[in-house]
Amino acid sequence: MTLPSVSTRTLLLAGTFAAVIGIAGPVSAQQPPPAAPVAAPAAPLPPGSPMIGRPESEGAMKLAPVAPPVLPVPGDKLDLSKLKLPKGFKIELYAAGVDNARTLRQGDKGTIFVSSRIKDKIHAIVEKDGKRQVKVLYSGLYRPNGIVLHDGTLYIAELSQVSKVDKIEDVLDNPPKPTVIYSDLPKDEAHGWKYLTIGPDNKLYFQVGAPCNICMPSPAHAQIRRINLDGSGMEVVARGIRQIVGMDWNPVTKQLYFTENSRDWLSEDLPNDKLNRLANPGKDNFGFPYCHQGDFADQELGWGHSCDEFTKPIALLGPHVAPLGMRFYTGTTFPEKYKNAIFIARHGSWNRSKKIGGDIVVVNLNPDGTFKSMEPFLTGFIQNNNYVGRPADILFAKDGSMLVSDDYAGAVYRVTYDPRVASD
C-alpha cells in the first residue's frame, strides 16, 4: 500500500495557529485496504503545532485552539444584543459575509479593505449608489493577514512575501496581480502570518514570529523588520518577540507600539500578553524565549538569564487574551478622554479553561508614553464560556466611526458615539 505523500504546504484553519496538513497524494478510496490491521504510521504533530507541550493533566487535555465556523455567519443570524459599550456608544452590523475578517484599512477614496488569515481573500467594502457592497478583491493569496495603504498603494503581507498594488482604488473592479517586493522570509506556518504597518519614516514594518509556542528561534525569527517601500534596505528593528498581530504609532511620540502574544501551556494565569513600545529601534530585545511578561524567566529556556537583560512591556494585558489589532485614537467624534488612547482588540483566550478577552479595551497613556490605566470598552463576545464573535482589528474610519473586524463570525461592525444619548 502506498501512502499519500504529505505536501509541505500546510493549510491553517483553526485557532491561534492550528496546523493542518494538506494532502498531495492520491485519494485513499481508490487504494486497496491493508490485508490485516497494521499499525498506521505515526505522523508526529506538525512543526509548531499549538498542541505541542500540552501537559497530560485532565484540564489541559480539554483545551485546543478555537476553530471559527467554516463560513461567515449570515447577517440575519448575527445577534449584537449581548454586546456592551460605554454610555452614548452604539454598535451595529456594518458588513456581513466578510469571511475571516482581520486587518482593517481605509483608502483615501473611502474603500474599506479587509484581510483574512486562514482564508485566501482580501475583501473590499464599497458604497455604490447608496448601497454597501462586499466584494472579493483578491483570492488565492496565502495567509494575507497584513495589509496597509500608503499614497494610494495597497501593500499586502502574506506568509512569506510582501507585495504591492498601485492606485488600488482605481482598479477595484479588475485588480492586477500584486507585484512582489520582498520575499526573503521563512515559510513556517506557526506564527507565519504578518501584521503590516507604515512608519512615520515611510517604511513598511512587519514581524517574523517565533515558529512555535516556545522554542529557541533562529536569527531570522522573533523580530520586527522594516523595509523601504520598494522592498529594499531590510533592517531588523526589534528582537525577542514571540508574535505580534497589531502595531500602531503613537501620534505624540511617533514611537511604535505593539501587542505581543505570550507563550501557552505554562499555566492558566501566566504569562500575561503584553503591550510593548519600541523606544530604541535596532537595540530593543523584548525577551522571548528567555523572559515572559518582563518579570519572570522561562522555566526551561530562561535558566542563565535575567529579565533585567530585556526591554520591559509597558502594560500587561491579561493571560492568553490574545491582543491583536490596536489603534491610537486621534479623532474628534469620541469623548475627549479617548484622545491619544489606544484601543486594543483582545481576540480572546483558548489556552485557558475560563475564557477571557474577546473584547476591546482602552489603554490610557501618560504624556511620556508610559502606561496609565486600562478599562473595558466593548464587551460581551463571550457568552457561557463560548465565543459569539472575536474582535480582530480596529479602524477609525474617516466618517468618525470605529469599525471592528470579527474573524470568527466573518463580519465588520460599526461603533458610533452620540453625545445626546450620553447626556440623557
Place this chain on the structure above:
Amino acid sequence: MRAVFAAAAVCLMALPITAKAQEKLAPCLACHGENGQSAAPEVPSLGAQPKDYLLTQIYLFREKMRKVEVMNEMTKGLTDDDLRAMSEGLAKLPAPAPVSDAGDAARIERAKALVAAHRCNFCHAPTFAGQDQVPRLAAQREDYLLKSLRAYKSAERPGYDPAMASVVEPLRDQDFADLAYYLARQP
C-alpha cells in the same frame, strides 16, 4: 474498498446534483442512507450529526481540504447557501441504530479505558452525540470509525482543528479497532 468506490460512482451517475438545495439531499441519501443509517461499507451514517459538523465537512470537501474524490465531486460548485441548507437538512435525519450484538466484553473494557484516558467524551459529549463542530460517534459504522482514526493518525485526514491529530498521536492500531468496536455499539 474498490467496490465501495464503484458503488459511490454509481450514486454519482444516477443522481446528478440538481439546482435546489432540497433535491441536493437525494444523492447524499443514496449512499449515506435514507434514514440516517448507512448500509455502504466505509460510508458514514449521517443521522443526528450536529449541523455545524456537517457544514464543516462539506465545506472541507468543496474546498478539497478533505480529499475524498466522490465527495469533492459531489460538492463542487455548491454555494455557501447550498452548503448551509444541506447541513441543516441532513442534521434532521434520525440517529442510526447501534450494532445490537452482545459485544466482546474485553474489547469494550479496553475501549472504555481508552475513552477515559483520552477524554474522548469531553468534546464528543458524554453520550458521544457530538456537539457543534465535533461529530457524533455513537452508533457510527465501525469500519468508518476505524478508517477515520487511522486517517487522523497518518495525517491523511487533517481535521478542521488540530485536536484529533494530537489525540491519536500516542494511540496504536489495536486501540483504534477497540474504540471503533465500542462506539459502533453505543446507542
